[in-house]
Amino acid sequence: xxxxxxxxxxxxxxxxxxxxxxxxxxxxxxxxxxxxxxxxxxxxxxxxxxxxxxxxxxxxxxxxxxxxxxxxxxxxxxxxxxxxxxxxxxxxxxxxxxxxxxxxxxxxxxxxxxxxxxxxxxxxxxxxxxxxxxxxxxxxxxxxxxxxxxxxxxxxxxxxxxxxxxxxxxxxxxxxxxxxxxxxxxxxxxxxxxxxxxxxxxxxxxxxxxxxxxxxxxxxxxxxxxxxxxxxxxxxxxxxxxxxxxxxxxxxxxxxxxxxxxxxxxxxxxxxxxx
Ligand SMILES: O=C(O)CNC(=O)[C@H](CS)NC(=O)CCC(=O)C(=O)O
Numbered sequence: 001x002x003x004x005x006x007x008x009x010x011x012x013x014x015x016x017x018x019x020x021x022x023x024x025x026x027x028x029x030x031x032x033x034x035x036x037x038x039x040x041x042x043x044x045x046x047x048x049x050x051x052x053x054x055x056x057x058x059x060x061x062x063x064x065x066x067x068x069x070x071x072x073x074x075x076x077x078x079x080x081x082x083x084x085x086x087x088x089x090x091x092x093x094x095x096x097x098x099x100x101x102x103x104x105x106x107x108x109x110x111x112x113x114x115x116x117x118x119x120x121x122x123x124x125x126x127x128x129x130x131x132x133x134x135x136x137x138x139x140x141x142x143x144x145x146x147x148x149x150x151x152x153x154x155x156x157x158x159x160x161x162x163x164x165x166x167x168x169x170x171x172x173x174x175x176x177x178x179x180x181x182x183x184x185x186x187x188x189x190x191x192x193x194x195x196x197x198x199x200x201x202x203x204x205x206x207x208x209x210x211x212x213x214x215x216x217x218x219x220x221x222x223x224x225x226x227x228x229x230x231x232x233x234x235x236x237x238x239x240x241x242x243x244x245x246x247x248x249x250x251x252x253x254x255x256x257x258x259x260x261x262x263x264x265x266x267x268x269x270x271x272x273x274x275x
Contacts, residue, residue, distance in 0.1 A: 002147040002251050004174075005034035008224040008237040009244040010212040011046045011180075015056065018045055019068045021244040026072045026080070028246045034078070036147045037246070038208045040224070041083035041155045041178040042096070046214040050132035057085050057094045060107060066099070074105030079145060081208075083154060083178040088134040096133050098152050098178050100143065109143050111152035112136025115160055125182040129156075139163060141170050148173040148204070148251050155179040158193050158207075161200065162275045168201040169274075173256055175203045179220075180210035186221025191233070199231040202259050204251055212241025228252075229259045 007025035011018045022043060029037040044065040047053045060066045066084060073080045079102050086095040096116075100109035114136045116129040142151040151172035157163050158177045167175060175197060181190050190209075198205040204227065211222030222239040226249040235247035267274060 001253070002035040003033050003248050004147050004206060004226065004251055005029035005032055005037045005246045005248045006206055006208045006224045006226055006235065006237065007037055007039045007244065007246045008209055008211050008222055009040065009043065010214060010220075010241050011040070011043055011210055012214055013045050013047045013052060013056070015045055015063075015065045018043060019065050022069055022082070023072060025244050025246055026076060026078060029248075030076050030078060032246065032248045034246075034248055036079045036081065036145060038176055038206045039080060039082040039178065040208045040210045041098070041180045042085065042210065043082050044084045046180060046210065046218055048215040048217050053085065053094055053132055054092070057087050059087060060084070060099070066107075070101055070105040070107070073101040073103060077103045079103050081150065081152070081176060081178070090134060093134040094132060095136070096129070096154060097136075098154055098176070100145070100150070100152070103146070109140060109152070111140040111154070112138070113154040113157060114139070114163065115156045117156040121184065124184045127182075139166055142167055142172040148253065151175045151203075153177055155181065158197065161197065164197050164201050165275050168203060172201065172203050173253070174251065175201060175205050177205065177207040179207055181221040183219055183221045186223065190221060190223055191225070194225055194227050195231045195233070198227040198229055200265070202229045202256070202263075202265065204229055204256070209237075211237075211239060229256055
């Protein structure tokens with residue numbers, strides 16, 4: 001049994017401001033007795049243009065945001081899972097990644113978002129993530145942590161059950177979706193997708209989300225959530241842009257085992273292909 005914390009915030013283009021918000025979330029997580037803190041996609045910044053993003057991006061070893069969070073993790077002995085940007089192999093592009101910073105402040109895992117958010121919704125969001133982001137090409141195998149076996153995905157990946165089913169097959173216990181969901185898609189899809197992923201994988205789902213107004217062009221839906229392997233919502237931070245907030249829940253290894261034993265989801269790979 002371990003307590004986990006999910007953190008919600010409103011990143012802007014100021015890395016210093018965003019680090020301050022994360023430091024507050026670390027403080028709250030430590031106070032709540034959490035053994036790991038999960039932060040949103042693009043916690044380091046949300047910009048208003050690809051040009052701005054390119055002007056901000058730095059390798060992790062030179063990013064004041066990442067270095068600052070590593071120091072927090074080390075000081076508090078608190079692992080942190082956080083969404084950031086990293087330089088792409090093409091100098092005109094960045095990587096949208098999530099890293100695991102362990103309790104010693106070391107980056108020990110890294111996943112690069114594989115599905116990019118390119119949408120043109122009438123009267124809704126028009127976003128072309130692939131203009132500035134280079135897609136990842138690999139699933140990161142679930143990794144052991146003090147709170148259980150964690151599997152990383154990012155935001156729009158949530159809509160592709162293939163990745164989460166693959167992670168389930170590789171032994172995931174906790175599937176994470178650090179996100180910055182738009183308001184129109186969030187209000188109709190966010191909760192149902194998170195609960196569906198939890199139910200079909202029989203895993204805990206931890207989804208840290210950006211909330212509120214980042215700039216003139218971007219607003220996020222919020223509702224950071226922790227869902228149990230039966231699909232029940234254990235925590236929901238809500239949709240208000242206030243001061244950075246956390247919610248916590250307890251990861252129960254026995255419940256993971258119980259649900260898998262009581263309702264084995266045996267695949268018919270003789271009928272359809274295994275993903
Ligand atoms: O731009 C950054 O720096 C951070 N990245 C994001 O905010 C990404 C790409 S624009 N957002 C999403 O994937 C939202 C998905 C979504 O809202 C849905 O699937 O409905």
